[in-house]
Amino acid sequence: MQSYLLTLVHCYSSTDFKMSSYKLIYFNFTGLGEPIRYLLHQSGIEFENKILNVEEWPKIKSTMPLGQVPVLEIDGKPYVQSKAIGRLIAKRNNLYGANDVEEYEIDATIDFVADLSVLMARWQWEKNPEVKQKLKQEIDVKLPFTLQKLDEQVKKNGGFLVGGKLTWADLQIAAHLETLNNQLKTEVTEDFPDLKKLKEKVRSLPKIKAYLDSRPKMLF
Numbered sequence: 001m002q003s004y005l006l007t008l009v010h011c012y013s014s015t016d017f018k019m020s021s022y023k024l025i026y027f028n029f030t031g032l033g034e035p036i037r038y039l040l041h042q043s044g045i046e047f048e049n050k051i052l053n054v055e056e057w058p059k060i061k062s063t064m065p066l067g068q069v070p071v072l073e074i075d076g077k078p079y080v081q082s083k084a085i086g087r088l089i090a091k092r093n094n095l096y097g098a099n100d101v102e103e104y105e106i107d108a109t110i111d112f113v114a115d116l117s118v119l120m121a122r123w124q125w126e127k128n129p130e131v132k133q134k135l136k137q138e139i140d141v142k143l144p145f146t147l148q149k150l151d152e153q154v155k156k157n158g159g160f161l162v163g164g165k166l167t168w169a170d171l172q173i174a175a176h177l178e179t180l181n182n183q184l185k186t187e188v189t190e191d192f193p194d195l196k197k198l199k200e201k202v203r204s205l206p207k208i209k210a211y212l213d214s215r216p217k218m219l220f
Contacts, residue, residue, distance in 0.1 A: 022047035026070040027054060029218045030182060031121075032082040033070045035175040038202070039086055041211040042171060043093035051216060083110060090168035098163060105162045106169045109153065113176055116146045120183055143180075143188065151192035159198060166202075174202035182220040 026033030090096040097103035123135040158164040189196035
């Protein structure tokens with residue numbers, strides 16, 4: 001009886017969460033916003049995809065809670081920090097771990113790739129040619145190392161990153177791989193077959209595919 005009541009409460013909470021009003025605020029590129037878009041679409045959550053132009057950002061920056069984006073508004077309340085937003089959505093839509101160990105593995109995987117993402121962003125926006133070249137040298141070492149570890153992890157977990165099933169980690173990493181491709185103008189998973197299959201699997205999910213086929217053109 002207790003288990004049945006808990007199930008009813010969970011179902012009510014999940015449904016209530018999806019019935020809320022959502023607005024995601026981010027720039028017209030993939031970056032930190034795209035994993036959240038993947039999560040929202042895969043969770044079946046309708047949302048306003050507020051696309052910012054870089055030119056308008058200085059005018060509205062001060063209106064953001066931390067002066068940065070992405071920001072996800074749920075019923076008018078702003079939620080900040082991309083990974084914290086992702087974790088919230090994943091937890092409420094059965095895309096987080098089945099237990100605390102799986103949750104740890106998901107968090108560890110996402111944090112591992114975040115290190116590379118920070119390095120890539122520094123390189124992409126750097127104006128000094130000498131500094132940019134040094135950053136690229138770091139990328140040439142860190143990128144294949146990161147992709148190799150992810151490839152091994154996917155192979156070990158039956159085609160997914162954690163627990164042998166689709167989780168937030170798979171959506172997050174698939175979105176990041178697209179950003180890497182855009183930044184480096186190449187298919188970064190070409191030499192990592194299991195990781196490449198995972199990326200294609202995520203992009204072929206009906207809800208994700210429908211989004212990708214209809215989304216507005218991104219700068220990168």
